[in-house]
Amino acid sequence: MxxxxxxxxxxxxxxxxxxxxxxxxxxxxxxxxxxxxxxxxxxxxxxxxxxxxxxxxxxxxxxxxxxxxxxxxxxxxxxxxxxxxxxxxxxxxxxxxxxxxxxxxxxxxxxxxxxxxxxxxxxxxxxxxxxxxxxxxxxxxxxxxxxxxxxxxxxxxxxxxxxxxxxxxxxxxxxxxxxxxxxxxxxxxxxxxxxxxxxxxxAVQILSREIEEQRIDIKGAQVIVAGGYGMGSADNFKLLHDFARLIGGTVGATRAAVDAGFCEGERQIGQTGVTVRPKLYIACGISGAVQHRAGMEQSAKIISINTDPDAPINAIADYTIIGDVMTVIPQLMEAYKKHLK
Amino acid sequence: MKALKIAVLAKQVPDTHNVGADAMNADGTINRAALPTVFNPEDLKALEMALQLKEEVEGSTVTVITMGPPRAAEIIRDARNRGADDGFVLSDMRFAGADTLATSYALSCAVQSLGAVDVIFCGRQAIDGDTAQVGPQVAEKLSMPQVTYAELLMEHDDKTLTIQRRLERGTEVVRVQMPALVTVTSAATDCRYPNAHRMLRYGNNEVTVHSADDIETDLSRLGLSGSPTKVKRIENVVLAHKEAEQVTPTEEGLGRLAQTLISEHIL
Missing domain, CATH: 3.40.50.620 (HUPs)
Known part of the structure; x- marks a missing residue:
């Protein structure tokens, strides 16, 4: 039928x-x-x-x-x-x-x-x-x-x-x-x-089109360093790029971070953005609204860095680090460099 | 140039960033009374685009239409203070529980009550639903072409509008024949502020509220009965707890984490 x-x-x-x-x-x-x-x-x-x-x-x-x-x-x-x-x-x-x-x-x-x-x-x-x-x-x-x-x-x-x-x-x-x-x-x-x-x-005539090739492949990334509204500013977001570069990852963001102008919309992860399934997802200053989690909860390993021990993201994380992102991330970068040797 | 009759469809929306526990009714509909409200952000951008067109074509008028509870009159007043000529609220218990199909039907009837409209502007989507459906649905009901994702009104003549659309990875410029419906994205220009002079002059004017009887409608296509989508189940989000390991933010704790990730070939 x-x-x-x-x-x-x-x-x-x-x-x-x-x-x-x-x-x-x-x-x-x-x-x-x-x-x-x-x-x-x-x-x-x-x-x-x-x-x-x-x-x-x-x-x-x-x-x-x-x-x-x-x-x-x-x-x-x-x-x-x-x-x-x-x-x-x-x-x-x-x-x-x-x-x-x-x-x-x-x-x-x-x-x-x-x-x-x-x-x-x-x-x-x-x-x-x-x-x-x-x-x-x-x-x-x-x-x-x-x-x-x-x-x-x-x-x-x-x-x-x-x-x-x-x-x-x-x-x-x-x-x-x-x-x-x-x-x-x-x-x-x-x-x-x-x-x-x-x-x-x-009724509608197309006069011109300018379509760019996809520049940021967040969907295919194996390691994602994602920032939320808790990053505080576009300036602080630069730290995520440094971190991602160090560990061979790609920077992602929540809708709140994108809406606040911390980073470009192409990096948005979640229900109204991209859905990702990386090997490692590091959530920095992300509280973990369900729309965001819908786009990343199938990640193999999740690390959450957040000042709030009760942030919903912590419930789906494998590792939680309670602390300020601007302090913890540089420490984690140092630790990584040290142990890589 | 011939004066244009311009309509703007707008919505007063709950501020979804501040949702409390009483936000939902038992039947799965939204308890709007329990929420603070705002002028839907993309609808404000649509209003701005409408006002720009009005300014360029002498004699044109902008009428703002919203559907909601009587207090939605607040956004009509706000729109008037920003430069709209007038507007009205569609408010009737018979509109309640409408999904996007019933909503677009009611709005299309309201637009028709204005007579022949040249352009309709509305926001791409409302922040309380993010569906982006009402614009295209109103366009279909009025047999108008639609231009979605508009970010810039570039040109206009007697018969057409030239509009830049924002797509996922680029832009497209289209020329559309009027009458047409345009949905405006967040990339468009912010709306001008309320004008003090207009506030003094019009701020206290009454806002017309229309019921279903004031516009020509088929009652069976309104509200819950006109809505094919039903909410079967609402689940409050309960997180499945898995055992998270708490890492202390010390050199030792973070060092161990880095070591684990490296040895497990995750990093």
Whole structure:
């Protein structure tokens, strides 16, 4: 049944390959589709897609829908909206997943509005489960549990959309793992007829784009020295760069530190930033709001340096050092240099 | 140039940095009464962009619309003091419990009550939800093109706006046909301060509060009943304690830690 199918809207990277976030969603989508006994479907909208489509099969994609048209690249809302709406109305999948990127967050809400269905932003977990409505006692079987931290990180909310289809969610890059399913998996490729109104095509015109290569690879870092609001200033943040340079790490930051202007947004770790899984995570002056922890709690080893012994971060740390970061870090750097000899 | 009718959608939000234990109701909705409030930061930036456009096109008007409890009138007053012509609060128990779909429906009806609007500005997202959904949803409901992540309004003519968008790793400049909806990010210019002259002149003026009956709506699409998303479960965050080893910040303690990390090949 179509309602057991899971469809992933695939974004294209600047190099015209399927974006990592979309492959991560395919990995999660494969699990969900298997659990539901449905098909994993991928919608790829762009131009000159040739090779990109082949990338998807090993992730266990059953159906690849390919819309190849010059009006679909680079991404613009209305042409993508027109093609995707037509596809969803025809295929009627039960679940649709989008990356919580500037593209996914632009497109998904507009789709949800048209289909009058629910949409949960920035999910950190997606599961299949049952839901019984407290008022009507109706039970909805095998629906999507959309789990996300909410409200200043004080709570974890499980959101369901029991009465409308499709069930839609966005997920940040790096939150789900990207894993090959079967290198020789066979997909069915379906060519999508592209029908875009002239008005939808002309409403927004791209005059120029300046997209930089990713400069800071925080996702791939094995050692991360991350600073929070407790670092106190942008000046103090320089110490973290010294520390990271010494131990071969990369500097990360909490949203509070980024918002305070201590460091650039590209380094932000957490629900609204990047999710990381390094070998070692050194949390400096970070209290550990749940949104931040969502982005780093899978680190293999966590060291927390904080003046507050009750900081939530300490509960997930392997080592806690109670003290002022500006004193402890130089001491730790000295100790490291000494023992390296 | 033809005068523009500009709308700004704004939200009064709880200051999520100061959340207390009574912040949530038993049914999983937010107990807004228990929280200090602020003008949603990106909505203030949207207001600034609207005011800049108003200044450049003679005769243009800026109307600010917010949905919330009656005390949300505070942000309409604030917006007026900063330069908005007027605004109103949509407030009705029938709006309560709305998710983004029901919210965008109510707001789109409110915008339609103004007649033909040329541009709608709103913040990209509100700090109490971070969903960034309402802007694109209002645009869809009004069949307008949308420009999200706007950081700079570069040019305008009778029919179009030229806008710089801030993307993850760069920028994009687009030209959009009006009428259009624009969502503004935190990278945009800060809003001007309330003007003392305007405060004296308009500060005490009443703020209009509209109920669902004052705008044309389908009641079934409002509030909880118009909201497909349901909160199934709320868990207070309880941390799974694992045994953390406390390291004393002395030469000896830190030395031992460094040694352990090096010998375990972590560093």
């Amino acid at each position: 179509a309602k057991n199918n899971v469809l992933v809207y695939c974004e294209m990277s600047e190099k015209n390959t399927v974006a990592d976030i979309s492959l991560e969603l395919c990995t999660k989508g494969r699990q969900l589709a298997t659990r539901l006994g449905g098909r994993l479907q991928a919608a790829v909208l762009g131009h000159n897609l040739g090779e990109a489509v082949k990338e998807l099969s090993p992730y266990g994609v059953d159906d690849v829908f390919v819309a190849d048209d010059s009006r679909l690249s680079p991404y613009r809302t209305l042409p993508h909206f027109a093609v995707l709406i037509q596809l969803l109305e025809k295929e009627q999948p039960g679940i649709v997943l989008f990356g919580a990127s500037s593209v996914g967050r632009d497109l998904a809400p507009r789709i949800a509005s048209r289909l009058r269905c629910g949409l949960t932003a920035d999910c950190t977990q997606l599961e299949i489960g049952d839901h019984t409505d407290a008022k009507t006692q109706t039970t909805y079987k095998d629906i999507l549990m959309q789990i996300r931290p909410a409200f200043g990180g004080n709570i974890i909310a499980t959101i369901v959309t029991p009465q409308t289809l499709p069930q839609m969610a966005t997920v940040r890059e790096g939150v789900m793992k990207k894993e090959l399913f079967d290198p020789s998996y066979k997909s069915e490729i379906h060519k999508v007829e592209v029908a875009i109104d002239a008005g939808d095509d002309s």
